[in-house]
Amino acid sequence: MLLQMTGISKQFPGVQALQNVDLYVRPGECLALVGENGAGKSTLMKILSGVYAPDEGTVAIDGQIVVPRNPHHAQQLGVSIIYQEFNLFPNMPIEENIFIGREPNRTGFVDRGQLRQSAREYLQQVGVDLDPRAMVRYLSVAQQQMVEIAKALSYNARIVIMDEPTSALTDTEVRALFAIIRSLKERGLGIVFVSHRLEEIFEICDRITVLRDGRNAGELDTATATPDQVVRMMVGREITDLYRKEESTAGERVVLEVRGLSRRGTQQDDARVVLDGIDLEVRAGEIVGLAGLVGSGRTEVARAIFGADPFDSGEILLDGQRVFIKSPSQAIKHGIALAPEDRKLQALVLALAIRENVSLPNLGRLSKFGFVRRREERNLAQRYIDALSVRTPSMEQKVINLSGGNQQKVVLAKWLALDPKVLIVDEPTRGIDIGAKAEVHALMSQLAESGVAILMISSELPEVLRMSDRIYVMREGRIAGVIDRDHATEERVMELATGVKSSARAA
Amino acid sequence: MSTNAALAEAPHRREISPIDLLGRFAPLIFLLGLVAVLSYLEPGFRTERNIMNVLRQVSIIGILAVGMTFVILTAGIDLSVGSMVAFTGIVCAATAKGSRSLLTGGTTDPGGSRVLLAALAAIGLGLLLGFFQGFLIGKLEIPAFVVTLGGLGAWRGATLVFSSGQPISGFSKDFKFWGQGFVGRVPVPVVVFLLFVLVAFVILKYTQYGRWIYALGGNQEAARLSGLNTVALTISVYAIAGFCAGVGGFLLTSRLNSAEQVAGQNYELQAIAAVVIGGTSLFGGVGGVIGTLIGTLLIGVLNNGLVILNVSPYWQPIVVAIILVASVFFDQLAKKRRR
Numbered sequence: 056m057l058l059q060m061t062g063i064s065k066q067f068p069g070v071q072a073l074q075n076v077d078l079y080v081r082p083g084e085c086l087a088l089v090g091e092n093g094a095g096k097s098t099l100m101k102i103l104s105g106v107y108a109p110d111e112g113t114v115a116i117d118g119q120i121v122v123p124r125n126p127h128h129a130q131q132l133g134v135s136i137i138y139q140e141f142n143l144f145p146n147m148p149i150e151e152n153i154f155i156g157r158e159p160n161r162t163g164f165v166d167r168g169q170l171r172q173s174a175r176e177y178l179q180q181v182g183v184d185l186d187p188r189a190m191v192r193y194l195s196v197a198q199q200q201m202v203e204i205a206k207a208l209s210y211n212a213r214i215v216i217m218d219e220p221t222s223a224l225t226d227t228e229v230r231a232l233f234a235i236i237r238s239l240k241e242r243g244l245g246i247v248f249v250s251h252r253l254e255e256i257f258e259i260c261d262r263i264t265v266l267r268d269g270r271n272a273g274e275l276d277t278a279t280a281t282p283d284q285v286v287r288m289m290v291g292r293e294i295t296d297l298y299r300k301e302e303s304t305a306g307e308r309v310v311l312e313v314r315g316l317s318r319r320g321t322q323q324d325d326a327r328v329v330l331d332g333i334d335l336e337v338r339a340g341e342i343v344g345l346a347g348l349v350g351s352g353r354t355e356v357a358r359a360i361f362g363a364d365p366f367d368s369g370e371i372l373l374d375g376q377r378v379f380i381k382s383p384s385q386a387i388k389h390g391i392a393l394a395p396e397d398r399k400l401q402a403l404v405l406a407l408a409i410r411e412n413v414s415l416p417n418l419g420r421l422s423k424f425g426f427v428r429r430r431e432e433r434n435l436a437q438r439y440i441d442a443l444s445v446r447t448p449s450m451e452q453k454v455i456n457l458s459g460g461n462q463q464k465v466v467l468a469k470w471l472a473l474d475p476k477v478l479i480v481d482e483p484t485r486g487i488d489i490g491a492k493a494e495v496h497a498l499m500s501q502l503a504e505s506g507v508a509i510l511m512i513s514s515e516l517p518e519v520l521r522m523s524d525r526i527y528v529m530r531e532g533r534i535a536g537v538i539d540r541d542h543a544t545e546e547r548v549m550e551l552a553t554g555v556k557s558s559a560r561a562a
Numbered sequence: 563m564s565t566n567a568a569l570a571e572a573p574h575r576r577e578i579s580p581i582d583l584l585g586r587f588a589p590l591i592f593l594l595g596l597v598a599v600l601s602y603l604e605p606g607f608r609t610e611r612n613i614m615n616v617l618r619q620v621s622i623i624g625i626l627a628v629g630m631t632f633v634i635l636t637a638g639i640d641l642s643v644g645s646m647v648a649f650t651g652i653v654c655a656a657t658a659k660g661s662r663s664l665l666t667g668g669t670t671d672p673g674g675s676r677v678l679l680a681a682l683a684a685i686g687l688g689l690l691l692g693f694f695q696g697f698l699i700g701k702l703e704i705p706a707f708v709v710t711l712g713g714l715g716a717w718r719g720a721t722l723v724f725s726s727g728q729p730i731s732g733f734s735k736d737f738k739f740w741g742q743g744f745v746g747r748v749p750v751p752v753v754v755f756l757l758f759v760l761v762a763f764v765i766l767k768y769t770q771y772g773r774w775i776y777a778l779g780g781n782q783e784a785a786r787l788s789g790l791n792t793v794a795l796t797i798s799v800y801a802i803a804g805f806c807a808g809v810g811g812f813l814l815t816s817r818l819n820s821a822e823q824v825a826g827q828n829y830e831l832q833a834i835a836a837v838v839i840g841g842t843s844l845f846g847g848v849g850g851v852i853g854t855l856i857g858t859l860l861i862g863v864l865n866n867g868l869v870i871l872n873v874s875p876y877w878q879p880i881v882v883a884i885i886l887v888a889s890v891f892f893d894q895l896a897k898k899r900r901r
Contacts, residue, residue: 363787384789393787401787404780406847415777416788422770469788 056118057082057245058103058134058214063112065098072098073269076112080214080245085236087256087277088249090266091289091549093514096249099266100216103247104136105129116213135207136216139223141199145192150174152191153206177205181235197228204235215239216247221255222350233259251348253282253555265289282555290516290545309375310508311337311391311477316359316369329355330366331532337477337508342499344523345512347552351529353512354396357479360510361393362386373476387416390476394466394483396512398459402466405455409447410436412454413469439468443498460491467498478502481512496522516545528552588892589839589853592885593860600867607870614749620862621751622647622810622817622826624855626833627840628758629806631854632799634837635766636779637846638706640800642695642713643807643833646688647826649717650811654684655730655821658737673734680737684815685808691717692804693797700796710800714830721823731820741817751813755858758806762851775799779846835882836861839889860885 058080065073073095080086090096101107103114105123113120116132123129126136143152150170151158159169174187183201191199200220207215217236221229236246236259248260256263257277265272265288273288316333330352337343345353358364360371362380370377373389380386383393395401403412413436414421421432436450443464447457454465463483470478483499484492499522503509513519519526526538528551535551549555600607607613626643633640658671658680671680691713698709743750766772777785778795786792810829815821840857842849864885865878 361787382789382791383787384791387789395787400781401783404777404784404847406780407776411773411776415773415785415790418770418773425769425771427768427770427773 056080057084057116059115059118060099060103061113061115063099063102063109063114065102065107065109071269073102073109076266076269076271078264078271080247082243082245083240084262085240085246085248085260087260087263088247088266089251089253089256089263089285089289090272091514091516094266094289095269096266097218098269100136100218100247100249103129103214104134104216130207130210130212133211133213134216135210135212135214137200137203137207137218137220139219141203143191143199143202146190148188148190149178149185149194149202150187152202153177153187153209173209174205177209178202180208181205182238195228196223197225197231200224200232201235204239212244214245214247216249218249219251219350220248221250221252229255251553253285253553256285257282267291282553283550286546286549286553286555290549308339309336310339310373311360311510312372312375313356313360314370314372316356316366316371318355318359318364318366328532330359333369333529333534335510335527335534337510339506339508340503341524342503342509342511342522344519344526345510345529346514346516346519346526346548347529347535349514351552352532353529354481355532356529357393357395357481357510357512360386361391361479363393363395387473390473391479392416392470392473392475392477393479394463394470394481396481396485398462398466403454403462406453408451408453409440409445409457409465410450412465413439413450413472416469417472435472436468439472442471443468444494458487458491460487460494463487463491463495467495471502475507477508477510479510479512482514483511484513484515484518516548519543519548520545530554586841586893588889589841589856589860592889593856593863596860596863596867600863600870604870607867610747612866612870614747614752616859616862616866617752617755618749618817619865620858621749621755622814623829623832623836623861624755624858625751625758625806625810625813626803626829627836627854627858628755628762628851629803630830630833630837631762631766631840631842631849631851632775632802633706634834634842634844635775635846635849636796636799637782637844638699638796638799639710639834639844640692640695640706640713640803641710641830641834642691642717643803643810644826644829644831645714645717645721646691646804646807647811647814647829648721648821648823649691649724650684650688650808651815651821651825652721652725652730652823653687654680654812654815655733656724657683658733659730671734671737673736677734677736677740681740681812684812685805688804688806688808688811689801690804692801692807695804696797696800699800700793706800718823725821725823727823729820729822733816733819738816738819741813741815742819751817754809754813758809759851759855766850771798776847779848781847832861832882835886839886841889841893843893 056079060076060078063073063076076095076099078099088096098107102109103123105125105128114123115121121132123132123134144155153174154170159166159173171187178185178187181201181204183198185198191202194202204215220232224232239246248256250256260277263275263277263280263285265274265285267289272291275284313333313335316330318330320329333356335343345356347353355364359366362382362385371380372378378389380389399405404415410432414432417435418427421428421435433450440447440450445461445464445468447461454462457465480499484495499509499511511522520543524540526543526548528535528538528548530552535554538547630640630643658676695709695713698704699706740750745753766775774790774795777788777790778792782792810826814825836857837854838844839860840849840853842853861882864881868875868878868881
């Protein structure tokens with residue numbers, strides 16, 4: 056056995072990320088590692104590449120137990136990982152990128168000839184014709200990936216981990232990558248292919264290991280398995296007794312309507328379409344789920360509606376009237392609020408107090424002649440601290456000192472204080488504990504009852520299923536389908552999100 | 563909500579350690595200590611005349627530092643204010659005299675309402691230059707360091723071009739009042755400085771605009787997503803810095819009775835030092851103008867003390883440097899402890 060990971064467990068504060076997970080790779084084998092967002096794939100790979108140490112369990116290479124201390128050490132042990140975001144220096148030539156930190160030297164000076172010669176050899180092994188002197192920033196995404204693979208080979212890698220390697224590639228480039236993977240297999244390397252794209256997995260991989268909620272959910276041979284089986288294994292968790300939204304009693308009044316929203320990639324050589332003809336509507340009193348895999352364009356839809364990012368074409372209607380929103384402040388004036396994906400980076404001013412964070416978008420209303428009316432500000436903050444039961448000794452507490460759940464409540468508080476017509480929440484319960492989660496869910500449900508139109512983006516299927524009246528599922532920048540509350544199952548959502556047809560359902 | 567449960571869960575109960583105190587109040591403690599030591603060693607330090615002298619010496623840098631506080635609170639920097647003092651000063655002088663040339667302009671300006679015009683010219687120009695730099699920084703997203711480094715050279719150069727390298731000196735009594743006169747027993751520039759501190763304090767602490775500045779400096783993306791016009795806010799702080807530089811240019815010309823090409827040299831660095839010694843973080847979002855007042859006074863007292871103690875003035879920049887680095891060091895130390 057080339058690689059054997061046995062009984063791996065890893066706990067983070069408040070989360071059991073992995074529990075007794077096994078994974079093995081034979082020489083010359085390509086293993087697919089699949090699972091929903093948050094199933095533990097990346098934690099497992101980070102343990103293999105030495106980023107995290109496991110709490111329990113062992114890693115063995117060629118039957119020898121090893122303990123990768125850090126990514127560099129893992130590389131020396133023969134494990135190379137190629138991330139979605141490459142670890143290359145854009146302003147350095149290919150050759151220096153490959154040999155960074157171990158340049159061939161002659162009495163302290165870099166041996167240029169040797170450097171170039173070795174770089175060329177490794178590039179040839181990958182089968183790409185690139186000038187080793189070329190600056191990395193001029194390379195396409197696919198070419199940069201090739202450089203990463205050449206770098207892995209230069210470390211005599213035995214095991215190459217590829218994290219979503221095809222997500223930014225065109226079809227032709229995917230073909231080229233697969234040719235390289237095949238040649239690596241022939242040379243006896245083991246590949247771990249982390250991906251959501253089942254078609255590709257069935258094409259290039261020999262075996263599939265499925266993770267679910269940090270545990271092994273099963274293992275399949277691509278020769279005999281069907282994509283449908285994989286999807287069921289990925290999501291087949293029992294529904295626990297969490298909060299479930301009441302059926303919407305909403306009328307038919309459409310508050311938010313999006314028509315044909317489209318946006319291209321911002322980079323010049325990036326022909327990818329970020330959003331392609333998005334149509335959706337949210338009625339008063341409704342919670343509409345926006346599901347899809349990470350990178351499918353959900354957050355981009357939210358940011359476009361809110362005016363945080365520009366879009367190329369399409370229109371947004373509020374209460375049937377077309378609106379032209381070019382900035383978040385205009386969106387706010389129209390009664391749209393967005394609780395963004397990353398509360399620390401995008402939503403909160405951590406060095407300020409709860410009071411100041413809650414009042415930030417509401418200052419206009421709280422001020423007279425430009426002066427903030429302290430009493431009214433305090434009343435507002437206290438009202439929402441109470442309504443959302445934010446746990447804090449005082450409203451003067453700096454937000455940086457709050458727990459994740461309480462921080463999220465502060466984010467919601469500042470938007471609720473605006474009394475919005477449309478509330479967009481992006482990953483509203485990411486990284487918060489189960490109790491706070493239930494409170495946030497209850498709160499969203501109450502808001503909907505009071506007539507707010509809510510658009511909820513979430514990577515957690517149980518949340519999407521329980522909270523949504525309707526679910527739009529996105530795939531690669533498009534709406535892949537809409538599912539009613541009554542017909543929504545995890546399998547159905549995942550089928551749409553991954554693009555696997557449900558024709559094999561009868562099985 | 564149960565209060566007990568809330569308190570039990572409250573993270574980071576405030577404990578005040580000596581290092582915490584030192585970090586927060588180091589500049590104030592140092593200032594008071596220095597004043598005490600100097601008063602003891604040299605009774606001449608305590609005289610009203612000397613104290614007013616110290617205040618007058620730092621007042622113009624202090625005014626620049628007030629503007630700089632706004633800029634640094636948004637995590638920006640303005641290296642151009644010293645050069646702006648020179649440029650606005652020379653334009654102010656020429657306006658007062660009604661001519662760019664020392665030779666054709668006579669020896670003194672007519673005074674009266676002409677002084678108002680001259681002051682407005684200086685302040686208006688400062689505002690304009692600051693606005694222009696702010697536009698490049700906020701709208702075109704050129705780094706503030708680069709834009710204002712350009713301004714540092716360009717406005718000094720513009721001073722030379724405008725005046726053909728000649729100083730403009732000799733003004734009316736009305737004009738000189740603003741730099742040399744007194745309100746009661748307090749020098750006019752000191753009154754202006756303290757007024758600026760007061761107004762800036764009120765703005766930063768009590769107004770909507772002040773809150774926006776802290777939010778922008780604390781987290782630009784969150785500020786934008788909370789509906790703040792981050793571009794306009796960025797432009798505004800550089801305009802404020804330019805405004806302060808214009809006031810400084812006018813007061814300095816008046817005090818020296820001359821607009822010189824070398825006026826205000828290195829003032830930007832002293833203003834930045836005063837802000838940073840006062841505890842405003844270069845990363846933005848934390849600090850305030852009271853700290854800047856203390857930082858400015860500290861620099862002034864230090865300069866004066868070295869003179870009184872007969873230490874060579876060559877030592878002054880070195881001592882200021884040590885205090886600058888030490889005050890940031892204590893601040894960092896306190897922050898690490900708080901984590």
